[in-house]
Amino acid sequence: MAGNSDPLTPRAKLAVTAGKAVAAASRAAGRGSGSVIGGRVALKLDPDLLGRLAQNLDVVLVSATNGKTTTTRLIAEALRAAGPVVSNALGANMPAGITSALAGGSDAKFGVIEVDEKYLAGVARDTGPKCIALLNLSRDQLDRAAETRMLAENWREGLAGSKAVIVANCDDPLVVWAASSSPNVIWVAAGQMWKDDAWSCPSCGGVMQRPGDDWFCGECGFRRPTPSWALSGDHVLDPHGSAWPIHLQLPGRANKANAASSAAVAAVFGVPPQVALERMYQVQAVAGRYDVVQFQGRDLRLLLAKNPAGWLETFSLIDPPPTPVILSVNARGADGTDTSWLWDVDYTRLTGHPLFVIGDRKLDLAVRLEVANQHFQVCENLDQAVQQAPPGRIEVIANYTAFQDLRRRVGN
Known part of the structure; x- marks a missing residue:
């Protein structure tokens, strides 16, 4: 939780300083932002650095196949209503990039962190997040990414018994399967346009039935949970049934879905939907996307x-x-x-x-x-x-x- 004590040991401080120096040298040489190489050096010097940097932060992790970077930006904007935020806004989403980002946010209250799907369980273990947002799982890099069912299984095992509040998309059966091992889940009806990775039941392998927006397995009874938040047209419905208008500069239905999940995350930290959604209007483009x-x-x-x-x-x-x-x-x-x-x-x-x-x-x-x-x-x-x-x-x-x-x- 947030506090004022300095969690960094002398070794950790040395690791942060060295990482920043290497990152600056990389930038000066025109080799990109330097965040990944800087983070790698810092973690070599102090393998526990990520956990130390996260100690004084309320951490949110965001993972998905699509929409991670945008949703991370939307949540970061919403949480700035409640205090300073540090975030890996440029999308360096593996441990080295995340470490680099957190090293730059000494006065922050919140850490809003995009995490590559394959690294979620490990980063969650290191950072002790207060909240984890799970948006979707679908086929991605065919030569490298694990088959989607295996990724869901990794999430399910890695998040079992997690103290974090999991904000999960109830319209994606793979996400529901992954989140269901956690004791504290907030379900969001964010929709699912791509369904080709979710026709077989992740629980038993049976054929998924999909009447309308609903889904269930006819063989084992695994089914869509009842959402407490929902995207409805241009509005977010909160758990009290109130409808809040979404005003975004980002285009498309997918970004409205990202905003709905982001509003649910912001509410975990006490930021009301109206304030969260108004702040999201500030986001015009994300790392060049939609520019x-x-x-x-x-x-x-x-x-x-x-x-x-x-x-x-x-x-x-x-x-x-x-x-x-x-x-x-x-x-x-x-x-x-x-x-x-x-x-x-x-x-x-x-x-x-x-x-x-x-x-x-x-x-x-x-x-x-x-x-x-x-x-x-x-x-x-x-x-x-x-x-x-x-x-x-x-x-x-x-x-x-x-x-x-x-x-x-x-x-x-």
Whole structure:
């Protein structure tokens, strides 16, 4: 819990100082923010540093396949109503990046931390969070990420008996299975657009029944819990049945769902929904996502989509046809090198849009679009795609490293 005593030993202070020095050197050399290398050095010097840094903070952990970075930002904004916040706002979400972020927040009351799904149990053990938000689980990097059922099992085992309040999406059966081992769960009806990873029961393997928005297993009785918070159109319904309007600058239904979960988290810390939701309006873009930038005299909106569930949500955001759309896909280490996930995405939703394909794996994407009967042009780079696109604002959708490439090119 928050307090004033200094939890840092001399060794820990040395580790923090060394980490910051290495991070600064990395930044000066133009190698990015330096947060990961700085955190790695600090943890080498003091392996218990993450726990020490978290000792005086009320910690919130946020984990999911999609929406972690945005939800972390929304929660951080909401909690600033109650005190200073330290957060890994740039999305460095493994232990080294998290350690770096917390080392920079000596006066903070709250730590709002995005955590990679695979590291959640360990980071929860180290940081003793007061609250953990679980949003969704779906297929992601096919060559690296564990199968979704295994991830849910890891969460379930790692969070069993946790003292934290778990704020969990009751519309995702995998999340419900994972959270159900915890004694204190607040269920949020945040919706689930992508259902292809949740047709079999995570409890017994039986076939999931899905009448309307409900779900249950006909074989073992595992079923959707009753939510106390819910997203309803443009409003969040709180446990008292009051409806609070959501005003966001971020687009789309997925971000309203993120806001609903964030309001439930804020309430755990005594921040009322009205105050929390008003503060979330401040968030315009998250690490470049949703930014509208000027490039070659055109407006480009930058949208990140890393996996099938993310692409599905992103298609629902874009302006209607005939808005031009540029698609960029890489398959570097941070993306996962297996591009077979492209076949899980329903590209027929882009019918009517002029499409332009770029990125390291543009030919993989071109084959997929060909099979989906889409009209597209393969281009060498962003500059060529923008030059060939018809007039009007251009939607640019890219996976992880392709998105970073785009931001560098447009100077964002």
